[in-house]
Amino acid sequence: MHGAKRTPAKFLRLATIISTFGGLLFGYDTGVINGALPYMAEKDQLNLTSFTESLVASSLIFGAAVGAIAGGRLADRYGRRRNIIGLAVIFFFATLGCVFAPSMEVMVAFRFVLGLAVGGASVTVPTYLAEMSPAEKRGRMVTQNELMIVSGQLLAFTFNAILANLTEDNHVWRYMLVIATLPALVLWFGMLMMPESPRWLGRQGRTADMLRVLYQVREEQQARTEADEITRMADEEKATVKMHWTVLRDVPWIRRVLVIGCGIAVVQQISGVNSIMYYGTQILEDSGFDKDAALTANIANGVISVAATFVGIWLLGKVGRRPMLMVGVAGTASALLLIGIFSLILPSGTGRAFVVLTLTVTFLAFQQGATSPVTWLMLSEIFPLKVRGFAFGVTGAVLWLVNFLVGFFFLQLVDWFSISTTFFIFFALGCCAFIFVKLYLPETKGRTLESLETEFTERYGDDESTGKPRSYLQT
Secondary structure (H helix, E strand, C coil): CCCCCCCHHHHHHHHHHHHCHHHHHHHHHHHCHHHHHHHHCCCCCCCCCHHHHHHHHHHHHHHHHHHHHHHHHHHHHHCHHHHHHHHHHHHHHHHHHHHCCCCHHHHHHHHHHHHHHHHHHHHHHHHHHHHHCCHHHHHHHHHHHHHHHHHHHHHHHHHHHHHHHHCCCCCHHHHHHHCCHHHHHHHHHHHHCCCCCHHHHHHCCCHHHHHHHHHHHCCHHHHHHHHHHHHHHHHHHHCCCCCCCCHHHHCHHHHHHHHHHHHHHHHHHCCCHHHHHHHHHHHHHHHCCCHHHHHHHHHHHHHHHHHHHHHHHHHHCCCCHHHHHHHHHHHHHHHHHHHHHHHHHCCCCHHHHHHHHHHHHHHHHHHHHHHHHHHHHHHHHCCCHHHHHHHHHHHHHHHHHHHHHHHHHHHHHHHHCCHHHHHHHHHHHHHHHHHHHHHHCCCCCCCCHHHHHHHHHHHHCECCCCCCECCCCCC
């Protein structure tokens, strides 16, 4: 029945590659605006002001916040695989809407719709990967999605620079955007051939389908052991009341874990990473590069992001999540402090431009090598199965809302104060983030998702009125 030709490792690798095209789209669509925005702003194009530039850039992020919550709920109800297939369709048609947008208003509308897909992918793809992977490979597999995100951003920065140098046509921003339709098609066709998450199937009582998938992605003995564990958890849930969203508010241990998850999401974003990802070209122009040089130099940010993510994936197999995040937050905060100082004391010109570029590259090395991989991995593994999609959606929405605030107000803060003062503000927020991680972050490395659920129940499961342990599974 399960002959020698069965190669679960190869099939698992294929499932990882295909599903993480959602991450590639996430990265490309958030990164492409970096180079496209200056061309959109021209008078014969969308005629943008600094306010409407912020609106175009951040409308996708606001849509992502909505998409994260909706995507989490839909993934719980209809399955991780089916949700990703639907997101691929939205990616494709929303991208075409942006490409042919005749006005700022239409662009903002389609960027919002595109954001729904970005937000949905940001929570559904890591959940799918976490549930498909064995515990010992989960860190590496889930962070493959982070690698694809930064690879998408690098592709966006590279194509932006190439297209900008190949043509002087002010419609070049439309060519930059349309490239994203290709990975959307790959994601759609690829996921049609992929199986559903075995943990989601087990929760639905589809034991035969669950076993079939586990035998595709595990060695036989490991598949049987994991099937027993998933079935045990599913059987416990069958005797319980139906899960409602209010459990996130009313059950002490789940509420505690949700607060920790939201804190992790905020920590990733208040570093200001996406001010560099969305406005990196403008930052480099303000520092002293001309437009074409800034577009080319910005590729360095993408290259270091990809290289650092490879290092982060390797470190996740060696180092705990908590110390990695502490190092990442400390490193990014220090780089922001130095950017603020040198922007203040150095005169505008090539010298300051290269100093700022060096520091943004250093910032991204810590962010993409430590902070971001740990963030998406921990959010995919700390929540109980029955509310994993929805809880991940809530924390994803928090992440995207903070991202939206950073993206929308960054240019405004620069106008109100200065570039150096703005980075000093991010440095102060980074110090607060470090304190939170040190005091509250749990360690999840090397634990199965089911054992984490059991541990959190025991650690945080006291009923507030009786002081006795209370599982969310009890009626």
